[in-house]
Amino acid sequence: MSATQAPPALPTAVSPGVAGMTPEDLVRAYRVMLLSRATDDRCLSLQRQGRIGFYVPASGQEAAQVGAASALAPEDWVFPAYRELGVALYRGVGLERLIDQFIGNAGDLLKGRQMPNHYGYRDHRIVVASSPIGTQITQAVGAALAARRRKDSLATITFFGDGATSSNDFHAGLNFAGVYRAPTIFVCQNNQWAISLPREKQTRSRTLAEKAEAYGFPGVVVDGTDVEAVHAAVADARSRAVRGEGPTLIEAQVYRFGPHSTSDDPRRYRTDAEVEHWKASDPVLRLRTRLTSLGALDEARDAALVEEARAAVAKAVSAAEATGPVDPTTFFDDVFAAPTPQLLAERDEFDQLLKDGAVKP
Numbered sequence: 001m002s003a004t005q006a007p008p009a010l011p012t013a014v015s016p017g018v019a020g021m022t023p024e025d026l027v028r029a030y031r032v033m034l035l036s037r038a039t040d041d042r043c044l045s046l047q048r049q050g051r052i053g054f055y056v057p058a059s060g061q062e063a064a065q066v067g068a069a070s071a072l073a074p075e076d077w078v079f080p081a082y083r084e085l086g087v088a089l090y091r092g093v094g095l096e097r098l099i100d101q102f103i104g105n106a107g108d109l110l111k112g113r114q115m116p117n118h119y120g121y122r123d124h125r126i127v128v129a130s131s132p133i134g135t136q137i138t139q140a141v142g143a144a145l146a147a148r149r150r151k152d153s154l155a156t157i158t159f160f161g162d163g164a165t166s167s168n169d170f171h172a173g174l175n176f177a178g179v180y181r182a183p184t185i186f187v188c189q190n191n192q193w194a195i196s197l198p199r200e201k202q203t204r205s206r207t208l209a210e211k212a213e214a215y216g217f218p219g220v221v222v223d224g225t226d227v228e229a230v231h232a233a234v235a236d237a238r239s240r241a242v243r244g245e246g247p248t249l250i251e252a253q254v255y256r257f258g259p260h261s262t263s264d265d266p267r268r269y270r271t272d273a274e275v276e277h278w279k280a281s282d283p284v285l286r287l288r289t290r291l292t293s294l295g296a297l298d299e300a301r302d303a304a305l306v307e308e309a310r311a312a313v314a315k316a317v318s319a320a321e322a323t324g325p326v327d328p329t330t331f332f333d334d335v336f337a338a339p340t341p342q343l344l345a346e347r348d349e350f351d352q353l354l355k356d357g358a359v360k361p
């Protein structure tokens, strides 16, 4: 499929036997999607103002992320890439904790050592994202097999992009998962681009989902701008996984509205017309229309929810910016379980340089 064409008409009905989302579920999803969108808008401008160093936006992909997260159980483990803000927010990671990580301040659990957006929160069963494309795929399969050995009834889910389907780890992960029937849900968010490489140059396969067939398990294509369709597909995949029926590959067709990250200018490689074409399927607007037609939202309530999201982001940014920097002496922590004499000597030397004012925190 060319990136300039709309995705094919895809079923949005909930599969038989899988519970759909109630209007209350949809309102919850909508609030998280608004929060994700508002966070993107603010963080892109914070980066332009030099207040955070780097940012990876998720706009356009909110329904795929929130729809998937809404179909999981709290005990499931998530192995994300760097773009899954909607998943973190849906699983209850506090926005201030996320902004702490984007800034890399003293409130950042990772002590400012990871790139922004490469976060993880054990309390929410979200494993830290790594930058090398696809590495989370094999990790998710290994964790699923470990869970089965421990007789833990859970699934693992991993998120990756269209570009990641060309990685070694995609093949190794899906092959292992097929052979050992791992309880893993593979969610490929096909946002049509891998930085500047369009989907049609990524593979000759007609769809990404059909690659699952070669590994011996089902692959489905879903409209990733429809939160209910994604929820249904992931709920189906999860029940198969915990019943011992093995993995599923879900290709959620979406579009990345913003840049790949704050380090590229998408106007260099794609047209405004293409972006506008996909914005007609904006997942936030689609869900707004759906909620309105269900009688669960009117203009006044919608305006209040949009303002609630904006205010939550403003509050989290103010709080995170008021938090001090990471103590630089923590650089020496967590290197070895028991620090080596050399490391302790280096830390003492660094302490002295700080005290003498020879280096500034």
Ligand SMILES: Cc1ncc(C[n+]2csc(CCOP(=O)(O)OP(=O)(O)O)c2C)c(N)n1
Residues within 6 Å of the ligand: 083, 131, 132, 133, 160, 161, 162, 163, 164, 165, 191, 193, 194, 195, 256, 260
């Ligand atoms: C192994 C590896 N190769 C190349 C890169 C550089 N890189 C970072 S993101 C990216 C594109 C990934 O595209 P996709 O998988 O479609 O995910 P998206 O960013 O579109 O969500 C590339 C090539 C990398 N991080 N790791």
Ligand SMILES: [Mg+2]
Residues within 6 Å of the ligand: 161, 162, 163, 189, 190, 191, 192, 193, 194, 195
């Ligand atoms: Mg992509």
